[in-house]
Amino acid sequence: MSGYDQVPEAARPFLGPTPSGKPVPVKVLRKDRLDWKEKVALIEIFKGMGFTLREMFRPRFTIQFPEEPFPRHPSVKGRPVLAKNPDGSIRCVSCGLCEFVCPARAITIDPGETSDPIQREPRDFQIDMLRCILCGMCEEACPEEAILMSDELLMATDARPKALHHLEDLLVPVEKLQERIDYTKRMYRKWNRPQS
Amino acid sequence: MTVLVVAALLKVALFIGLAFGVAAYATLAERKIAGWIQNRYGPNRVGPWGLLQPMADGIKLFFKEELLPTGANPFLFKLAPALVTGSALLAVAVIPLGDALTVAGKKIPLVVADMPVGILYLMAVSSLGVYGILLGGWSSNNKYSLLGGLRSAAQVVSYELTMVLAMATVLLFSGTMSTRGIALAQEGLWNVFRFPVGTVAFFLFWIASFAETNRLPFDLVECEPELVGGYHTEYSSMRFALFFLGEYVAMFVQASMLTTLFLGGHTLFGLERIFGNPVLNVLLGAAIFLAKTFFFLFVFIWVRWTLPRVRWDQLMALGWKVLLPLAMVTILAGGGGVIWGIY
Numbered sequence: 254m255s256g257y258d259q260v261p262e263a264a265r266p267f268l269g270p271t272p273s274g275k276p277v278p279v280k281v282l283r284k285d286r287l288d289w290k291e292k293v294a295l296i297e298i299f300k301g302m303g304f305t306l307r308e309m310f311r312p313r314f315t316i317q318f319p320e321e322p323f324p325r326h327p328s329v330k331g332r333p334v335l336a337k338n339p340d341g342s343i344r345c346v347s348c349g350l351c352e353f354v355c356p357a358r359a360i361t362i363d364p365g366e367t368s369d370p371i372q373r374e375p376r377d378f379q380i381d382m383l384r385c386i387l388c389g390m391c392e393e394a395c396p397e398e399a400i401l402m403s404d405e406l407l408m409a410t411d412a413r414p415k416a417l418h419h420l421e422d423l424l425v426p427v428e429k430l431q432e433r434i435d436y437t438k439r440m441y442r443k444w445n446r447p448q449s
Numbered sequence: 450m451t452v453l454v455v456a457a458l459l460k461v462a463l464f465i466g467l468a469f470g471v472a473a474y475a476t477l478a479e480r481k482i483a484g485w486i487q488n489r490y491g492p493n494r495v496g497p498w499g500l501l502q503p504m505a506d507g508i509k510l511f512f513k514e515e516l517l518p519t520g521a522n523p524f525l526f527k528l529a530p531a532l533v534t535g536s537a538l539l540a541v542a543v544i545p546l547g548d549a550l551t552v553a554g555k556k557i558p559l560v561v562a563d564m565p566v567g568i569l570y571l572m573a574v575s576s577l578g579v580y581g582i583l584l585g586g587w588s589s590n591n592k593y594s595l596l597g598g599l600r601s602a603a604q605v606v607s608y609e610l611t612m613v614l615a616m617a618t619v620l621l622f623s624g625t626m627s628t629r630g631i632a633l634a635q636e637g638l639w640n641v642f643r644f645p646v647g648t649v650a651f652f653l654f655w656i657a658s659f660a661e662t663n664r665l666p667f668d669l670v671e672c673e674p675e676l677v678g679g680y681h682t683e684y685s686s687m688r689f690a691l692f693f694l695g696e697y698v699a700m701f702v703q704a705s706m707l708t709t710l711f712l713g714g715h716t717l718f719g720l721e722r723i724f725g726n727p728v729l730n731v732l733l734g735a736a737i738f739l740a741k742t743f744f745f746l747f748v749f750i751w752v753r754w755t756l757p758r759v760r761w762d763q764l765m766a767l768g769w770k771v772l773l774p775l776a777m778v779t780i781l782a783g784g785g786g787v788i789w790g791i792y
Contacts, residue, residue, distance in 0.1 A: 309482070
């Protein structure tokens with residue numbers, strides 16, 4: 254099903270050529286003179302009243318935003334978060350690539366050791382949401398799929414310290430981010446040219 | 450005597466409270482119904498289903514700054530909104546809400562002033578509201594406001610004759626000018642069912658009442674796209690709110706006049722006396738009256754969100770070339786019908 258089929262039939266002449274390439278003949282209805290029914294206008298008035306009465310009982314378009322979830326596409330770049338593995342370990346290895354690539358210098362990592370001698374883990378991971386521009390470069394730079402752009406858009410606070418997000422604020426179970434991970438993988442496959 | 454004085458005071462309080470309450474909630478209904486027609490919800494944040502919205506609006510308007518434009522005539526500028534609201538509230542006095550209550554051997558009809566010239570009084574005070582609009586437009590020292598006022602004057606001359614003639618047709622049927630008398634005279638047959646004269650007069654009055662209350666499709670006086678609000682462009686705060694309130698109280702008065710003159714007021718084919726208790730019957734009559742009135746209020750709002758505004762000359766043409774001749778034919782036919790005993 255193409256986008257063309259989703260457009261109501263009455264609006265299709267305005268779209269231009271069909272997917273098959275044949276242009277739709279546009280028939281312009283031009284009436285210079287009204288007939289007596291239209292001049293009296295009573296019938297048209299009652300038609301209009303009937304229309305608005307019907308519309309009154311149609312479902313609403315409005316989404317009651319803070320209460321009602323707003324459907325979001327995985328391409329939405331919201332607040333950056335850190336993925337947490339199902340076993341509770343943090344994916345981030347404190348390599349510092351995101352910190353380095355961040356154009357707004359919003360990220361500050363405090364790296365720390367783990368019991369595994371070759372593994373590191375952040376002791377603290379700070380993102381200053383007053384600086385973050387939601388560009389998503391940290392996500393692109395990350396080799397571990399650890400920092401990801403979530404779909405959370407409500408980032409306003411009433412105090413400056415609250416805008417500095419620490420490690421515990423940023424950790425999100427990886428299952429919740431799976432859609433975004435799949436999306437980014439798909440996009441990287443599309444953008445990255447084969448290396449030759 | 451004491452009973453009558455206390456009853457009169459209570460009635461005044463009741464009617465003013467009713468008029469303000471209906472006006473306040475008509476603004477909410479206006480926005481709600483507009484929302485439904487446009488597939489939205491309308492205001493629903495203040496209180497359950499937005500029911501406290503009128504209070505929030507009132508508080509907001511009270512705390513706004515009152516502006517006086519440079520070069521405006523301060524006295525007339527301040528007088529105009531008071532005239533609009535005052536005249537609309539005066540007209541509430543002749544609304545016959547229901548039948549008479551008997552308290553301590555005295556019959557107390559549920560109308561503030563049961564005057565023998567009720568209809569004349571109504572026409573007089575409801576036309577005064579137009580002066581408020583004219584003065585508001587003229588004293589603002591703003592060309593758009595002045596244009597709004599001019600249009601208001603043009604509108605008065607083109608619909609008010611029709612309105613009075615349609616009213617006069619009803620007076621022929623009922624033989625009285627008291628609003629309560631007119632309501633009681635329709636106990637057998639509502640005026641709207643006196644086919645064809647009563648029906649035509651009803652629709653003429655209905656159309657004219659849209660012009661009287663400056664509602665779409667005849668709200669050339671406000672006309673926000675071209676006149677930026679017309680006569681109330683320069684008004685702010687409670688002065689603006691008074692214009693607004695006056696408009697909605699006038700809507701309530703017009704809706705109740707339509708009910709009284711053509712739809713039998715508090716009567717409903719004898720059903721209004723279904724209870725054995727006279728007090729309950731009076732309450733039922735008042736409920737029937739308010740139900741009919743609210744239907745007309747709903748239609749006022751429904752029409753506003755359906756029809757586009759007519760042009761200035763189109764309103765004049767409709768008033769002079771269609772409505773007035775029709776009204777004249779109607780009153781002649783009604784008079785003939787009364788003389789020859791058809792009605």
